[in-house]
Every structure is written in C-alpha cells, then in structure tokens.
Amino acid sequence: MIYDPNRGEVICSQCGLVISDGLVDRGPEWRAFDSDQREKRTRVGAPMTYTIHDRGLSTMIDWKNKDSFGKEIPAKLRAQIYRLRRWQSRIRVSDATERNLTFALSELDRMASHLSLPKNLRECAARVYRDAVKSHLIRGRSIEGVAAAALYAACRQMKIPRTLTEISDVARVGRKEIGRSYRFVAGRLNMSLQPTNPVEYISRFVAELNLSPRCQRKAVEIVQEAAKKGLTSGRGPTGVAAAAIYVASVMYKERRTQRDVARVAQVTEVTVRNRFKELIAKLNLEIPAKRR
C-alpha cells in the first residue's frame, strides 16, 4: 500500500486500486527543504472569523491540567496556570466595547441558529455589525436591535432573505425597531439596498407547502411575467411570491388554501387575494374551472 499525500489517497501498490480517498493531510502545509525548516513550520491555527469578538486570534488556555504533550501538569504549577487563565480571560474581553461586541456576536449567533442560517451568513452579519460599531451607529440604539438589523441586512445581501417578522420572532426586540435600525444602518453604511426579489422567497415557501418542483418553476415564471408588467413594484415581495405560488398550485391541481399560503408567506389572506386578482387580470392566466 502506498499513501499519496498530494492526492489524499491510499493506493494498492500491486494493482493501483484506490483503497481510500479524501483523507485529511495532517502534515504541515508548507514545503520543507531541510530538517530544520520541517521542525519550525508546523500547522497553523484555526481560520480567522468575524463571529468571535477578537476574530478568533487570541490565545486560549485549556481548562485541562495537561501540557501540550498530554502529560499531567505537576501540582506545583497548577496555581500558576490557574492565575494565567484568569488573566487571559480578563484580557480577552477587556473594555466595555469589547464586552458589548462579545454580547452582540453571541446574540447574532443565537438568532442565526434559531433560523438555521449558514455559517457564511453569520460571518457576513458579524461584519456588518462591526462596521456599524466602527461608524458609531449604535449610539441611541439597542445592541439587540442593531444585531438583529445586521442579520436582516446580511440575509438580504446573501440573497437568502428572511422577513422582518421572522427575524423579530427570534430577536428580543420588536419588528419596528429592527426595521428602523436596519434602514439607518444600511443607509449610513451605504449598503446596496435594492428591494428583495419575490423569487428569492419562492423556494422556501414552496418547500414549506410541500409543492412539486414544477409548481415552483411555474411560480417563478409567473413572478417574472408579473415583474415585466410592473405588478411587483411597490408591492410587498412576500405577497407577490405568495400569490404566484397560489396560482401555480391551483394550475397544477396541487391547490393549497389561501390561508396556508398566506401563513407561510406571513401576509394576510386579503393580500394574497389582492395580488391574485391582479395577476389573473393583467396576466390573462386561465385558471382551470373550479374543479379538483
């Protein structure tokens, strides 16, 4: 058997069969030209991240009383290590702004977890929050509010939009305040704040309603047609998405009630109806006669 570290494969030396691949190379990522270099260049630490207040660059001292070889630390040194740990944690979150940042980022992570948002989204939100702090935009606003706003902004930037209502459900502040903070922060940071495309919502809503993929495709198509006729401008994107999905569900005889569609889109039935009426009027769509 031969181990090929460049490919991460274990290969049978007789026949060339790949026995196992995708192995993690645990060696150093540097090339070493002599034994001296090989000893110095070892693995580096964890990647930098925006979601930890010091970007994950500070030292951490483990709570275990083991040294780096896994051996027990003699009792004589325990007290010293203990003091070092105390100082380390004090230094890590030294002043008030650091503490606030720590709190905001943990809050950000809590909310993102509740909404099961991907990690890169959290990084993005953390970056937005840091920018807001740097530009002194938190003054007069609650940390929770700005954190929630940063999350909302990140969702829109990453094209994985969540509604303000969804954010406020997991936030500790009301929807109004989040909206206000968002507009303020996004404006001052001149982020690209284009209105959300209803299409971005469709896949999520469709999934929640257990509708077929072709139904989803139809809904997207309807929204695009509606956009051409100016039926989307000025309207709430969730309402438009909801109506399109409703129409598509009826067309393909997978009908969901207006109430259900309205619920997942977090709008009222009335709004779904109004958008629905506009769609069938201006798009001359034919709804298969009241039959299922």
Next chain:
DNA sequence: AAGACGAAAGTGGTTGA
C-alpha cells in the same frame, strides 16, 4: 364547516410641498 371573497377602518412608512 371550511374556504373564498370583499368592504371598511386602522397602521406604519414614504413622498412631496
């Protein structure tokens, strides 16, 4: 009985003077 429909009054935010 549940769903669809529509009218009327209220809310929060934008716009234009």
Next chain:
DNA sequence: TCAACAACTTTCGTCTT
C-alpha cells in the same frame, strides 16, 4: 415638518363548495 397617499392588516359579514 406636516399632510396626502399607497400598501398592507384587521375585522367581519356573505357567498360558495
């Protein structure tokens, strides 16, 4: 800064399936 305005919501009554 204030009033007009459009979109959306809430509530409620009526009609349809």
